[in-house]
Amino acid sequence: MRRFVLIAVPYAWLVALFLVPFLIVLKISLSDTALAIPPYVPKFEWAEGIMAFLRQLDFENFIFLTEDNLYWKAYLSSLQIATISTILTLMVGYPIAYGMARAPAEWRPTLMMLIILPFWTSFLIRVYAWMGILSQEGFLNQFLLWTGIINEPLTIINTNTAVYIGIVYTYLPFMILPIYAALDRMDGSLIEAAEDLGCSRLMAFWLVTIPLSKNGIIAGSFLVFIPALGEFVIPSLLGGSRTLMIGKVLWEEFFSNRDWPVASAVAVILLLILVVPIVLFQRNQQKQAEAES
Amino acid sequence: MKIQTLTLTAVLAFASATAFAEEVRVYNWSDYIDEELLTKFQEETGIDLIYDVFDSNEVLETKMLAGGSGYDVVVPSGTFLSRQIVAGAFQKLDMSKLPNAVNLWDVIKDRTEQYDPDNAYSINYMWGTTGIGVNVGKVAAALGDDAPIDSLALIFDPANMEKLADCGVYFLDAPTEMIPAALAYLGEDPDSKDPEVIAKTEAVLTAVRPYVQKFNSSEYINALANGDICVAFGWSGDILQARDRADEAENGVEIAYNAPKEGALMWFDQMAIPVDAPNPDGAHKFLNFILDAANMAAASNYVYYANGNLASQPMLEEDVINDPAIYPNADTIKNLYTTTSYDVKTQRKVTRLWTKIKSGT
The missing domain is CATH 3.40.190.10 (Periplasmic binding protein-like II)
Structure with a gap:
């Protein structure tokens, strides 16, 4: 009985918070648009609704996605933006996490606080603040003009560069915290052992520290990559009209076309794109765990 | 301790005020009204007015078609209104609650009929x-x-x-x-x-x-x-x-x-009441308030848009009623299409x- 409860709780959790919403979206993606409230047919009605649904079941909305190059270009562009931002966040976040883990113990709570503090301000307001910093007459350009590094204001706002800056800034804590947790647990004597055995400091870092913080790196990268892939707020505020991301395409399907079925089909594909690497990663982890034991 | 009691009283007072006061929620275009009118409405009727703004018909339509928007009055443009009427998003106006509707201007009513037959679901707010x-x-x-x-x-x-x-x-x-x-x-x-x-x-x-x-x-x-x-x-x-x-x-x-x-x-921006409006009675009061000639004139004088309210015209300022960019004359009206x-x-x-x-x- 106890065992059953132990298994049932996480499964109930998954069913309620993942499977049910997914099935609703999947069902809408297989419906047809209509001028009604809600704007698709058939609606969610048991018995009659299910029969009508099965009778006219087709995959035309998914076929539609393959017919227009907008969608795969947007998926690819989102993957590219998410991948590059994850790498950038890692490059910025790792040294910070490393510095935190190496800092004297009495400093660490303060450093941790500094990482968490920005979360107390609304995310939207922080992105708006970046608009003020990056715009043509913004603080950054004013400062660079003042120092004489540049003569003409740089165009950063409404470009992909601004989107990268926004994503790295917003998701940095999600990268730092798992890496810090991994580095904090690491046994410092391992580095000493490596150096005693003839490793240079750099080699010891590469051969010991990095592999031991691998789980933190992977966890942090997923925490950044997954939300960045479907990001909507940052590209719409900081990006230009040429920034193509699937989150914006989804918005257009909902708000400009009022085509919920196609919007849902886009969402289903996005989910599949996300689920496949996660499952592969978990398989890999399991295999490793089995091999080690 | 005293401060705590005070805070608690304030919270309770606030809670009871929000629980009992009548509310009307209006969703209108941005920069589209003289905000003094909003205060005036609250003073005259004692109804709490919650006023939100949007800047695209598409966003409004998505909210209407999703249903349950919580708004009592919304302001779609004609082409969008006609589609939303077909979708069943609005309720028919109760003309007995809109005595000020006599102020409406036939010239505009005739044109908005192509979007809303018999003007059964909407009144014209502004056009331009x-x-x-x-x-x-x-x-x-x-x-x-x-x-x-x-x-x-x-x-x-x-x-x-x-x-x-x-x-x-x-x-x-x-x-x-x-x-x-x-x-x-x-x-x-x-x-x-x-x-x-x-x-x-x-x-x-x-x-x-x-x-x-x-x-x-x-x-x-x-x-x-x-x-x-x-x-x-x-x-x-x-x-x-x-x-x-x-x-x-x-x-x-x-x-x-x-x-x-x-x-x-x-184009014509029309005020309509969603089919699931929480307070349709209050919504009618708001529409009737807007249909008042003096109020409509104040709104037009402030936002520089023409309105569909004939009775308001004597109260419009010179630079509104006599500006052909706002009230087109016989020459410019020929150039307009719908x-x-x-x-x-x-x-x-x-x-x-x-x-x-x-x-x-």
Whole structure:
């Protein structure tokens, strides 16, 4: 009985918070648009609704996605933006996490606080603040003009560069915290052992520290990559009209076309794109765990 | 301890006030009312007014079709209204609760009937045209004194746009406005639903796309008034508000509005009550308040849009009622056209075309 409860709780959790919403979206993606409230047919009605649904079941909305190059270009562009931002966040976040883990113990709570503090301000307001910093007459350009590094204001706002800056800034804590947790647990004597055995400091870092913080790196990268892939707020505020991301395409399907079925089909594909690497990663982890034991 | 009790009393007082006061929730376009009217309504009726704003018909329609928006009064434009009526998004108005409806102007009622037969679901709030706003000084500097500021060639001829790009051009981010305008420029029927005819606008819009600084449907009021941009293709009253703000700021910026001579879109913003409005009775009170001649005149005097209220006209200020950019005279009214709503398939093509023009994909 106890065992059953132990298994049932996480499964109930998954069913309620993942499977049910997914099935609703999947069902809408297989419906047809209509001028009604809600704007698709058939609606969610048991018995009659299910029969009508099965009778006219087709995959035309998914076929539609393959017919227009907008969608795969947007998926690819989102993957590219998410991948590059994850790498950038890692490059910025790792040294910070490393510095935190190496800092004297009495400093660490303060450093941790500094990482968490920005979360107390609304995310939207922080992105708006970046608009003020990056715009043509913004603080950054004013400062660079003042120092004489540049003569003409740089165009950063409404470009992909601004989107990268926004994503790295917003998701940095999600990268730092798992890496810090991994580095904090690491046994410092391992580095000493490596150096005693003839490793240079750099080699010891590469051969010991990095592999031991691998789980933190992977966890942090997923925490950044997954939300960045479907990001909507940052590209719409900081990006230009040429920034193509699937989150914006989804918005257009909902708000400009009022085509919920196609919007849902886009969402289903996005989910599949996300689920496949996660499952592969978990398989890999399991295999490793089995091999080690 | 005393402070705690005080806080608690305040919280309780607040809770009871919100629990019992009658509320009306209104969802209207941004920069579209004299806010003193909102206070006046609350004082006269004792109803709490919650007033939210939007800047695109598309966003409003998505909320309407999702249902349960929680709003009591919304303000879609005619073409969108007609589609939402078909979808069953609105309830019929109870005319017995709208005694001020006698103030409505037949000329406008006749035109809004094409969107709302018998005007059973909506009343006209404001109407206007879509046209060209220019910073007179900057455009003259870029194109010379004979710049075609009353012609669509100003914004659709790449030769003109190339010279204007440096001082800044904004377009409305609304395909249902921009595509008809491009069709008018080409000499086609602006209300065409023929996919091949609509496709012709792609070349026109793509050619000037590199010179457009931004597609946005609300920011151009401030951008024009501050002198940040020199041309905006936008809604008449918004551009006239920019003119007024620049005058008040005395910043040397002179703004002018022209309905393009090739034809300008005439649109109607209609107030309607969603079918699931929480307080339809309060919604009628708000509509009746808006239909009052003095209130409607105050609104028009403030936002520089014409209204559909005949009785309000004697109370309009000179620079509103006598400005042909706001109340077109016999000459300019000939240049105005109206559009009807797209069906789902055409709508998708139009949106797709718009995405392609804006993003290049």
